[in-house]
Amino acid sequence: MSWRPGPETLRVLIPALSLAVLLAAVFWLQPRAMSYTGLNLLFNLAVPIALATIAQMMIMTVNDLDLSMGTFVSFVACVTATFLQSDPVIGILILAGAIGVYALLGIVIYVRNLPSIVVTLGMSFVWGGLAVLILPSPGGSAPEWLRWLMTSRPPFVPMAIVASVLIALVAHFIVMQSAFGVVMRGVGGNQRSVERAGWSVLRVRAGAYALAGLFAVLAGMMLVGLTTAADANIALRYTLLSIAGVILGGGDFVGGRVSPIGAVIGALTLTLAGSFLSFLRISPDWQIGAQGAILIIVLAVRLLVQRQQQREARQ
Amino acid sequence: MRRAFETLRDKPWIWSFLAAGLVWIATVMVTGGASAGGLTHAALTFAAFTIIVGIGQMFVITLGPGNIDLSIPATMTLAGTLALKFMGVQDGLILPGLLVAIGVGLAIGIANYGLIKLLRIPPIIATLSSSFIIQSTAIWSNRGLRIRPPDSLGAFTTSSTLGIPNLALVALALTIVAWILLERSLYGRWICAIGQNMRAARLAGVPVDGVRLATYTLSAVLASICGYLLASFSGGAALNMGAEFLLMSIAVVVIGGTAVSGGFSNVPGIWGASLFMFLVVSMLNTYGLGAGFRLIMTGLIITCVIIVAGGRRSTAR
């Protein structure tokens, strides 16, 4: 009997293949990219995006959506570039408080039965306003240790790749292997059953949101480590990028079916797509549109594959 | 006292007008009444834009949970850009320019619903993705000189009739049409039915897909009309002209008393909410608080209103 990839494997295989194909295309267009420095440059900015994607994934696991990801990461970046650099204790307190707010939001959304879209959209303004208050114009500087971390040069493999692999493994462990991850995904798949088995759905959702906050905070910090300075609008596009990354990586909006490794691959692919488009001399005008188009195409392909699988199952 | 409270509670749109009134008073007090007229005039002018897109968003949200149109800012931008380009500062092309804008809206609305229905993409993602593609199209087509609107059109949008800004009159006309549609027409009944229970609506003979297609198209058309007017008002189509209207369109729907869970909409409330939001911003500016506070206040107001208003009905499932 030949080996046919199961549905789960397929879901991760597709983004991995697309990344490989895209990478090959980039190398063919720009052979100089095929070096240590080249790879690092290509995937540098993917690290904070990958973290934000994992954060969004936590929230999508419990069937919600976070439309404030972009402004929140920008806010964190502003805090990092200012407080964390000058008054580390205050900076850490602020960031911890922000994670606490995320957990609180998760609780409120569950208890009051609110649509997460509207609540997070409202909160996105709050984060945006706070960011503007902290840094009305671009400025600040990254803490030394962050700079050192993001510009480090591990042997053989560039920092960007090391970091991405690390993020993927940690997220995979938390979400797919650990007991908490199982219950979290269970809440996304069949909340009533999880409740009946005696678990506290409230705690699980608060935990999911808190994890999301944590990863988003890391994203903002890493971003500042790379760009050294920050401004209030630095990460606004992370909202769509994070959602697209989860979907590209084989995740679903509802049902609790997500793949952390796929999500990181998705983030890498989206980052690469940007470079790919510029190597193709496509004007930056179209880069935004390309991200939207990629998301639509991936969803369309996924639908076709699903229909095909259903047709086969019926036979 | 109790009866007064109950009357207030039954008419949710009163809240937003009351709130708007309070903020107006607070703002005017600072300048000792001198700015009353100017403030009102500005409020009516700028709120008009929010009202027009808010109406479109309201129709979509009334369709039920999960329905939302995030492509409004991009649609505004593209429609404004293409219309102004088409008109080429010629007065004679004002009406055809409007038709071009409406045409853009029609195409976007149909494309949005195509994504939702054919590719089974949730409306949030469908409209979010399409907004990126639309935005790119707008950026690409806007290369070059900033084109001004035709003189008469520009004058129209910046002047008043009988003391009321023309834009507010346009918004009023559109509001009346929207009200008639929602409260008196067959289409309005159908939307509210779908918003309360999509399956029951289909089983009662409501052509669900047709109504949803029409609604997403309506939202896009209103957004493009708004873009057409905004571009003319501002003297040209800027690429970020729609940016703050995304959250604003949702905010005025929620604050104005429309149920986020669908099935119940509140047209007058959009006026109260739009005026309120603009006046809050003015008040903050008058009191010397900057852009940061404005954003925070706006966000907190929306978040608090939605938390208090509550979410999905538990019976519908």
Next chain:
Amino acid sequence: MQDSPALHSLVEIAGAHKRFGAVRALDGVDFSVSAGECVGLIGHNGAGKSTLVGVINGGLSLDEGSIATGDGRAGGRHTIAAARDAGIRAVFQELSLCPNLTAVENCRIDHPSLRGWGWRGRAEVIIRDRLDEIFPGHGIDCRMLVGDLSIAQRQMVEIATAFSHVVKPIRMVILDEPTSSLDSSLARQLLAYVRKFVAGGGAVIFISHILAEILSVSDRVVVMKDGKVVADRPASEFDETGLVQAMGSVARAAEARNVAPAAEKTEAPVLKVAARGGKGIDLIAHRGEIVGLAGLGGHGQTTLLVDAYLARSGDWTAPADPRAVFVAGDRNVDGVFPIWSILSNMSLALLPDITRKFLVRRNEEEAIGDSWRQRIGIRTDDLGNPIVSLSGGNQQKCLFARALATRAPIVLMDDPMRGVDIGTKQDVYDMLRAEAAQGRTFLWYSTETAEICLCDRAYVFRDGVPVAELVGDDITEENIVSASFARQAA
């Protein structure tokens, strides 16, 4: 109460009463299950099986009466948690597992006590062992997502999960139609395991519509009807015919059908649903007929009605002349618009008829609403009141009016009288007769035999398709029950 010391009572229900609105789901039920026995629970629609099982499972509470579980704990409410603590599990037809998790992970959800390092390995052992024990040779990959398994495999995992324990032993398992997705060899394996489980001191409550299964696996058979227990005897004292007779009515023999025999129909049918894939028989309806859809609940009747309606109505536009109209039975899910008034709920289906130039004519709407309020007898002083202010029966009347007020020639009714009081039912029956006499065709799915007996013809459904057609005087409770339950070839 105190049987021989060897029999240890696991659940003891006395004098149970449970009402849902006007419906007496449990009307004075005494029921007990002891360790080491398998009780077959059998009954037609409305017998009270689901309610009884819901009470034992902890999901429902009794209005009157008592329930005691084996530990003898008299105090405290019998909640789901309490039932789980007492070692009671249930397998229903709806999926209780999380489809996005593997069988192993679902085991973890079910057993919060499985924590610490290496829980995966332990969970896998637990679920794999149980699967091997119940369904040897199952070939299920416990690491596959449950949602990606076939329906039969999913059912097997559900069953195995219910029988798995970590610390506290499972004392009693309720199996509600467990073999519905299993083929015959798998079903045999399950029955064999049930015997093994009770031999080891466990207990099973087994619900099935396949009589042969009940007889082969149960020690004792409890027959329920209309909320009461009508028979409680060892399985050896029953055969298939006996079971059918016990479920059918005794006292109804004398009641004549007060339905005039319908004239021979020679014209073409107005509706036909052809049998597909060689399963079942065609379903046809002629003009002016009331055709009943009978059989146990959930055997395809609603699906047929909904499909027939969807095929005759538009997704994108509303047809100028309505071809069919639907009356929902599950009000809250399929019928009622909770924010709206009674009038708006009533008029929805006929709005296109009273719309001129896109605007709804409100005075026409009110006139129609008023006339139907009187015709069908909706008890309210103002049709502008919200629909949720009406009683259940009156809400149902509103849904009827919604359908009957249209011009549609075919009316599809999805068990609309469930939970409705007898007075309302009579009013509506008369109305249906009158409308049918004027040429309207009714397809009427009902879980009440008395209503099916009011029809001109009836189709009995089993396993998703109509399997038997009953005409005129042949529509009796005995025939319906007999066709509803799968019997071996006589």
